[in-house]
Amino acid sequence: MNPEIRRVSLVGTGTLGTQIAIQAASYGYEVKTYDPDPEIFHKTLKKTCASMKAFGKSPTIPLEKWEEGAQKVKQVRDLSEALKDADLVIEAIPEILELKRKAFAQIDSLAPQGAVLATNSSSLPISRIESATKRPEKCLNIHFYQPAIGMNIVDIMGGTKTTAETIEAAKQWVRSIGCIPLTVKKEILGFCFNSVWRAIKRQTLYMWAGGYVDFRDIDRAWIVFTGMNLGPFGIMDQVGLDVVYDIEMVYYNESKDPKDYPPQALKAMVERKELGVKTGKGFYTYPNPEYARPDFLRGN
Ligand SMILES: NC(=O)c1ccc[n+]([C@@H]2O[C@H](COP(=O)([O-])OP(=O)(O)OC[C@H]3O[C@@H](n4cnc5c(N)ncnc54)[C@H](O)[C@@H]3O)[C@@H](O)[C@H]2O)c1
Incomplete structure (x- = not known):
């Protein structure tokens, strides 16, 4: 467990948001999620489990434990309720810059002042999103690669104002959920391994x-x-x-x-x-x- 981060909120629970939420809940974090589609978490979970079983892949922990983790994720219908006590918010909505900027502005207005805000974007650097918030020093890219199929590597990249403390907290948190942080030293489109x-x-x-x-x-x-x-x-x-x-x-x-x-x-x-x-x-x-x-x- 990371002492600075105990409560994690996921905004968007399609393919990746669902997997990140379950990964964090499986490692003991209090996880809340928000997605306008009330069915999507369970639909994604079902498909992901079927797919893991079909090709014999498991997450960083046995599949049964991971499914238990899924039960602990609290799905919330109201965004402010989902964010009100978060220490870390991870956005995992579609890969469209304007959508992400809009979501970040909303998240910034609803999440506690001290919360770290991350995007799971696969390509957009946080430097293009951070100005939608009033806390660029706490914004960063935390990019997962489908932990459900055992891809437990995570790119981490800061923006123009991200503090070293924010990067370090994110790296520690990533390690604490069984993943390997890959840190980008200088901004590049697509981050490290991506x-x-x-x-x-x-x-x-x-x-x-x-x-x-x-x-x-x-x-x-x-x-x-x-x-x-x-x-x-x-x-x-x-x-x-x-x-x-x-x-x-x-x-x-x-x-x-x-x-x-x-x-x-x-x-x-x-x-x-x-x-x-x-x-x-x-x-x-x-x-x-x-x-x-x-x-x-x-x-x-
Ligand atoms: N699919 C992958 O393997 C993968 C891997 C790494 C990173 N990513 C990145 O993660 C992000 C999400 O990708 P995905 O594959 O999970 O997409 P997805 O299409 O499976 O899911 C996106 C979800 O976001 C929800 N959504 C849309 N607008 C929203 C809003 N304003 N607030 C809350 N939820 C909203 C949708 O209802 C949907 O459930 C993208 O930036 C993508 O590049 C995806």
């Missing part, structure tokens, strides 16, 4: 959309190469293809380089609501994706 993962996504999407290879072969190679039990396309399905698309657009809007523009084929999947695990179909179909079959690597 920048590396982004390069992999861009290249693999380009190869698939251009018809150069079957995406399953990239996943097979990745599984053999890394020892993981799913590849980049399986991971993108876990992330949500709408989220992947929005993140790619952040990079494109930054560079305006046509090579950064996400493939039309990805956009078409998003329009067809083929979003991956959360809608039951993406590159693979769920809850029993091809890559979880014992003969997947043989290319059958």
Whole structure:
């Protein structure tokens, strides 16, 4: 337990907010959540558990303990109630800058003055959000990678005014919930490991959309190469293809380089609501994706 942070509030409980809330509750924190969709926490929990079981992955603790942690999360219908006694607030709403700035302004007005405010954004630096609050020194990026499937690494990055104490408190808190903090020393789009993962996504999407290879072969190679039990396309399905698309657009809007523009084929999947695990179909179909079959690597 981190002495400075005891109560954690999650704003947005889709794919990531739900997992972060459960991770924190499983390690003894008092967790409250707020999402305008009252069903989403349980829907996400159900899909995440089915997906973990299908491909034999578990979080940083046994799955049964993690499910017990889910029972301890308090879902709150009113944002001010969710935030009123928080020591740490983590925002996990869609990857759209204006939405996040609006949410941060609201969170700033409702959370206690001493609370640390973090965004789980996959690409937007906190320096673009902090000015929506009156406490930039307490704002930072805390970026998780689906702890439910054992990805317990977390990028941490400060903004223009974040204090060393805020960064240190966040690092300690991340360690206290069984995760590994990866600290960014100088602001970079995509943070620490997420920048590396982004390069992999861009290249693999380009190869698939251009018809150069079957995406399953990239996943097979990745599984053999890394020892993981799913590849980049399986991971993108876990992330949500709408989220992947929005993140790619952040990079494109930054560079305006046509090579950064996400493939039309990805956009078409998003329009067809083929979003991956959360809608039951993406590159693979769920809850029993091809890559979880014992003969997947043989290319059958
Ligand atoms: N999906 C991933 O694997 C992943 C990994 C790391 C980071 N992220 C980041 O986390 C954030 C959320 O991604 P996600 O995949 O969980 O998205 P998601 O679409 O699964 O969930 C977003 C949730 O936010 C809720 N929401 C929308 N506006 C809100 C508001 N104003 N207040 C409260 N809730 C609101 C929605 O109802 C929805 O439940 C994004 O910034 C994304 O880049 C996602």
